[in-house]
Amino acid sequence: MxxxxxxxxxxxxxxxxxxxxxxxxxxxxxxxxxxxxxxxxxxxxxxxxxADPMKKVPRDQVDIESSYVFQPPLIPHHIRHYEVSLNANKCLSCHSWTKAKQMGATKISVTHFINRNDEVLADVSPRRYFCLQCHVTQADAKPLVGNSFERVKSLQ
Structure with a gap:
């Protein structure tokens, strides 16, 4: 009916x-x-x-080349149980300028210390504090939707 x-x-x-x-x-x-x-x-x-199964993050660090200029670097390790909140940022425990050398990690970029008025700050800018807004883990995952994106010619 x-x-x-x-x-x-x-x-x-x-x-x-x-x-x-x-x-x-x-x-x-x-x-x-x-x-x-x-x-x-x-x-x-x-x-x-x-829920879909969790995507596998490779154990060996894989250097994936950038596809476009100023692309945020990919995270080469798992980040499960990492807290990135208003009160804590687990990423900075290794990647801050004071701890990066000791931890053998990459320092965060100087661009993360500049606010929206182009003023250099002594600490990470609030707009760059939440790392996972731009940076994602490397994962063996197929695309959710079709993609015909081609790398910038100067990066090929």
């Missing part, structure tokens, strides 16, 4: 507005997902699906 009502509705909308619905979209409408498939798949919003 619902299917026939939805089919009648889709035909009416087609005649009025010129939009068309495929049969699977009508079935999707019937299931309450509006005929839309997202990165969640065709799972209804009210349904909680199991």
């Amino acid at each position: 619902k299917k026939s009502i939805l089919l009648t509705l889709s035909i009416t909308l087609t005649l009025i507005s010129g939009f068309t619905f495929s049969e699977e979209q009508v079935v999707g409408l019937d299931r309450g997902i509006g005929g839309v498939e997202s990165l969640r798949g065709d799972t209804e919003l009210e349904t909680t699906r199991p």
Whole structure:
């Protein structure tokens, strides 16, 4: 019964507005997902699906070349259980200028000490404090969506 009502509705909308619905979209409408498939798949919003498995971070540091100028470097180690919050930043325990040499880690860039008014600060700028906004771990993960991005010619 619902299917026939939805089919009648889709035909009416087609005649009025010129939009068309495929049969699977009508079935999707019937299931309450509006005929839309997202990165969640065709799972209804009210349904909680199991989380995807965690992506594997390689144990050996892999040097992945930059794809564009000023690309933030990738993190070559796992960061599970790293706290980066208003009160703590686990990244700075190794990558701060005072501890980097001792820890054998890369120092954070001097650009992280400049505020939005181009003033040099004595500590990390608040807008650069949350490392994971720009830096991500290297992971063996396939892209979620298609990508036709090509590296900048000068970096090839």
